[in-house]
Amino acid sequence: MAHAIRHDWTRDEVAALFGLPFNELLHRAHSVHREHHDPNAVQVSTLLSIKTGGCPEDCAYCPQAARYDTGVQAQKLMTVDQVLERAQAAKDAGASRFCMGAAWRSPKDRDVAKVAEIVSAVKSLGLETCATLGMLNGDQAATLKQAGLDYYNHNLDTAPEFYGEIIHTRQYQDRLDTLDHVREAGLKTCCGGIVGMGETRGQRAGLLQTLANLPEHPESVPINQLVQVEGTPLNGTQALDPFEFVRTIAVARVLMPASMVRLSAGRQQMDDAVQALCFFAGANSIFYGEKLLTTGNPDVEHDRQLFARLDLKPLEVVETSNTVHADIMQHCAA
Numbered sequence: 337m338a339h340a341i342r343h344d345w346t347r348d349e350v351a352a353l354f355g356l357p358f359n360e361l362l363h364r365a366h367s368v369h370r371e372h373h374d375p376n377a378v379q380v381s382t383l384l385s386i387k388t389g390g391c392p393e394d395c396a397y398c399p400q401a402a403r404y405d406t407g408v409q410a411q412k413l414m415t416v417d418q419v420l421e422r423a424q425a426a427k428d429a430g431a432s433r434f435c436m437g438a439a440w441r442s443p444k445d446r447d448v449a450k451v452a453e454i455v456s457a458v459k460s461l462g463l464e465t466c467a468t469l470g471m472l473n474g475d476q477a478a479t480l481k482q483a484g485l486d487y488y489n490h491n492l493d494t495a496p497e498f499y500g501e502i503i504h505t506r507q508y509q510d511r512l513d514t515l516d517h518v519r520e521a522g523l524k525t526c527c528g529g530i531v532g533m534g535e536t537r538g539q540r541a542g543l544l545q546t547l548a549n550l551p552e553h554p555e556s557v558p559i560n561q562l563v564q565v566e567g568t569p570l571n572g573t574q575a576l577d578p579f580e581f582v583r584t585i586a587v588a589r590v591l592m593p594a595s596m597v598r599l600s601a602g603r604q605q606m607d608d609a610v611q612a613l614c615f616f617a618g619a620n621s622i623f624y625g626e627k628l629l630t631t632g633n634p635d636v637e638h639d640r641q642l643f644a645r646l647d648l649k650p651l652e653v654v655e656t657s658n659t660v661h662a663d664i665m666q667h668c669a670a
């Protein structure tokens with residue numbers, strides 16, 4: 337029986353999924369995964385920081401916040417040519433989507449105009465494009481859509497009730513508002529969060545419940561594991577049990593059956609066996625290649641070997657007239 341796409345998950349239902357015996361949960365998640373995706377295909381994205389550091393926000397995990405002494409050197413927005421060169425290299429290395437991150441609280445209109453130019457250029461290489469630039473208003477989202485942007489990344493980070501422990505310079509509602517603008521502009525959303533920040537399991541359930549109950553499930557759901565960076569307030573937080581991370585991936589898969597669930601930051605700290613469990617539990621997207629914003633990412637060669645050992649194949653980007661999209665549906669299991 338096909339698992340229905342739902343937007344009315346209760347916290348208790350999500351908590352109950354987290355509480356299932358591990359093998360039970362993985363079986364359930366993998367069954368859902370096979371209904372909607374090719375279990376042997378993984379979408380590969382490359383992330384480039386096009387404007388690094390100097391951010392006025394106070395996200396407790398982030399080395400790019402200007403107020404923390406983390407050794408990150410603030411850099412200006414890259415030029416179109418500089419970004420194009422990196423996008424071409426990412427494509428040559430097998431990436432199908434190119435994600436561009438800029439450390440802004442909310443970009444000015446003139447910043448959005450420059451990013452729009454970059455987006456058009458990257459898109460012309462035949463890559464899917466994604467950007468993460470902070471909070472957007474409706475007009476800015478529409479400008480980016482017009483430039484050819486496919487996805488906008490804006491994470492909820494954590495559960496509503498834990499958000500105030502992590503970020504004080506904006507509200508949860510600000511995130512939800514930007515996501516509304518992005519959806520209304522016709523952009524696909526990439527939206528997930530970070531675990532291992534000292535939250536409880538119930539709060540991990542709260543993050544996933546909030547994501548699953550958005551008006552539409554995000555097309556991509558990045559699940560990050562906190563990368564501890566010296567100088568940030570969260571450095572020294574007790575590390576999350578790797579199996580709890582796998583459970584989080586599995587629950588995300590059950591709640592959002594058709595979304596691409598992405599292993600994002602923190603993958604470098606995971607051994608290959610944990611990654612393999614994550615792929616079984618429903619992760620079907622990774623970042624590779626470029627530096628994952630300012631923290632490291634396993635190198636391309638290691639990932640290629642891991643893919644070969646697990647018989648995983650990267651999803652291709654298929655170009656049809658002006659539209660570029662990952663050929664996800666064709667890879668659905670029968």
Ligand code: SF4
Nearest residue numbers: 391393395398401439
């Ligand atoms: S996560 Fe984004 S908004 Fe928060 S401090 Fe870092 S760059 Fe700024």
